[in-house]
Amino acid sequence: MAQPKLEISQLTKGFVRGRGDIVPVLENVSFAVADLEFVAIVGPSGCGKSTFLRIVDGLIEPDSGEVRLNGRAVTGPGHGRGMVFQSFDLFPWRTALGNVEFGLEMMGVPRQERRDRAQGWIELVGLTGFEHSYPHQLSGGMQQRVGIARALAIEPEVLLMDEPFGSLDVQTRDLLQDELLAIWQRKRKTVLFVTHSIEEAIYLADRVLIFTPRPARLELVLDVPFARPRTEEIKSSPAFVELRREIWQSLKRGVRI
């Protein structure tokens, strides 16, 4: 592989809890992500997935280890990465369009230009007609579409997605998976996608990383062989079922009794 887009080396992080004892959350996590690769991360809940993504985004600092984007160390949040959050976390006082504009506004893009660009992303995620709705007027699926558009609008090199569909119902979730893939085919990006759904991980990603329970370590890395564009049918293919079984085994192995 040429120079990786993203290099994670030896990330370790713990949180201080109570009277100064430290709870380790990440332990020596290292891997590299190629340009335009779609990587899914699965792990049991509470293992440290969100913490990991926050470190990659630059929101929190690791205790040791580092994240390199294009060979340069990440020291804080920046426009190279766009994050889609687990609980949507839209700004309730901004309309859909206003939310999508947010990152561009922070970058200092002039008003008219950022409005036009945000409108384009609104259309891409299928929210035309809802640009002036406030988040409380939108369904969960629509809110997360705004969340995706908000992250894409800053045209990040790496898209970080933290269980973006975890709180949606199954139908909406399946629909949004397909739409995400369609968007990704058109606007290729490097993606780190955290989920605890094994199927979702296989369906979306080129590669699946399996984290152990807290403290999260890398348990296993699996390549996903399916050609793109992918359709629902692959979910019932023997290869898919076998891969799912393998990941499931690995997740179980990680759970030490």
Added chain:
Amino acid sequence: MTRLGHGLPLMAASMVGGMILWEMAASGVSGVIFAPPSVVLARLAQDTLSGVLPMALLGSLAHLAVGFLLAVAVALPLGFAIGRSPPVAAMVEPVMNAIYAVPPVAMVPFLIIWFGLFYEARVALVFLMSVFEILVTVTVGARNVDPMLLQVGRSFGANRFRLVTVVMLPASLPFVFTALRVGLVRAINAMITAELFLAAVNLGALMKQSAQRFDMAGLLSLVVLLCLLGLAAQEGLKALESRLLPWHVRPSS
């Protein structure tokens, strides 16, 4: 809109019901002890048309407005500072909570000594009675800004200053409106308290006169006026809020 649409008939029904109860309670009782709403409302209309009530009300509103605006000007920035800065909170909050616990009427003797009996003392009482209410509410609001939203702000590149202006301030606006509402009600209380406990002027003077003359209808018409004033202030601020913050869904509605 729908909130008002559903609430309006109920509100009207409760008012009419109250009137009927009041009328029944007052029937057959001497006018020195109690007066029925028909008489009180007639009196209210009469004193309004004669200009007596509007003049007194204007006088009262003058110190209400100044005292309340001063309280807002002090309490908003201070409340944000206390809510967002632990050191400031550690310094100010104990003192604030201690003074908050003192009954406002207990402050009147001090105000008389410091400000005399007239306009300045009334403004001071309005200020004192509303400033803590606003301060406490704004502090809670600033403290409870959703940390996830602040994180989203940082993730998208907002620096410390922008975090305050584009995330924290808008996130606290609903609390600011609540603070203004409770503060204004307290300020109206203080307005009339000041006119009764300091030199009697404006509405307070009218109340004292009515009481001395056992003029129950006059006294009750002033109480009704105060009720209407409080109601108008609250509904006005609520209307302003739904106008300015269309995104905010009040939990109670």
